[in-house]
Amino acid sequence: MEDLETPSIIIDSEIMEENLRDMADFARKAGKKLRPHSKTHKIPELALKQIDYGAVGVCSQKVSEAKVMIDNGVKDVMITNQVIAEEKLQVLAQLAEKAKVSVCVDGVPGIELLQNAARDNNVELRCLIEIDSGMHRSGVTPSEAAELAKLIAKSEGLIFDGIMGFEGQVNNFPKNEWPPIVKEAMDVVSKAKSEIEHAGILVENVVVGGTPSAKIVATFPDVTEITPGEYIFYDYEHLSSGLVPIRQCALSVLSTVVSRPAPERAILDAGCKTFDFDECRFPGPKDPSLKVKFVGLSEEHGTVILEDEPTRSRFRIGEKLEFLPYHVCPCVNLHDEVFFYRRGRIEKISKVLARGKVY
Secondary structure: OOOOOOOEEEEEHHHHHHHHHHHHHHHHHHOOEEOOEOOOOOOHHHHHHHHHOOOOOEEEOOHHHHHHHHHOOOOEEEEEEEOOOHHHHHHHHHHOOOOEEEEEEOOHHHHHHHHHHHHHHOOOEEEEEEEOOOOOOOOEOHHHHHHHHHHHHOOOOEEEEEEEEOOHHHHHOOHHHHHHHHHHHHHHHHHHHHHHHHOOOOOOOEEEOOOOOHHHHOOOOOOOEEOOOHHHOOOHHHHHHOOOOHHHOOEEEEEEEEEEEEOOEEEEOOOOOOOOOHHHOOOEEOOOOOOEEEEEEOOOOEEEEEOOHHHHHHOOOOOEEEEEOOOHHHHHOOOOEEEEEEOOEEEEEEEOOOOOOOO
């Protein structure tokens, strides 16, 4: 690892594999299907590894991301987003000829566009209705979901495949408040299921669950499938919330100290082109003994304040140190490749093949 150029993403293979095993074992024991989000790693070989550990398939957030996964051997992809552009719908229909593909809808126009794409390409497209379970991003109410399910059921070329919700609002609250927030979200999802089935349409799949809440939502009987993504690596947000201990954080950014302009200040060779800055939150040190406070990320520089003498002695010019990204998904998307290591030695380099796939 000391031979690597910096800044570089490094991944501890043993920790990653333990994280994969842990979530797969949990889902199996809970009697739920596991469908991880590929948007976290954007690497098809990791998607296939997750499937080897027991996942039924993966989620992708964009059609282009799903295409990379399918072109590289993944046979079951759910696009947890709405697709309305004609060009994307054509690609989606072509992908449905190669693999099992499902997509989310939350309105009549989207259903009509999907129906046209299915008819024009002579394929069947699977649709899940997205439920707004409290995040207030996209999605519909339970009563609206029932009307959309009836429309899908009578639409040529479309298959109603269930409902999906995302209780991402838990990230805005302390961990001890997550259970009641998740329950409130699941009450909405369950009501949607009930409304649709009251209309005479069976809801076979109820898909929910990000990494922070996956092990909570899996306790609800209506849930059939969980969709965590970041669990493969975890990140500084999960460490800060108390979701996981440091020993479960598999991915870090290796960075070099390039300047010490003042005794209490150091400059790293990693800035906002290397780290994510999601929610305006800074990275954190992987070594918890380091008393470091990030105060700035410019394009190529990270500025940190060193808060005690032992930390200042560690930040020598040329020293390589590891930092945890606050949100791992956008961080990975900034890099062309990642380096896997085992017991300090690099064992594999993987291209981030779905990097930049935002359409």
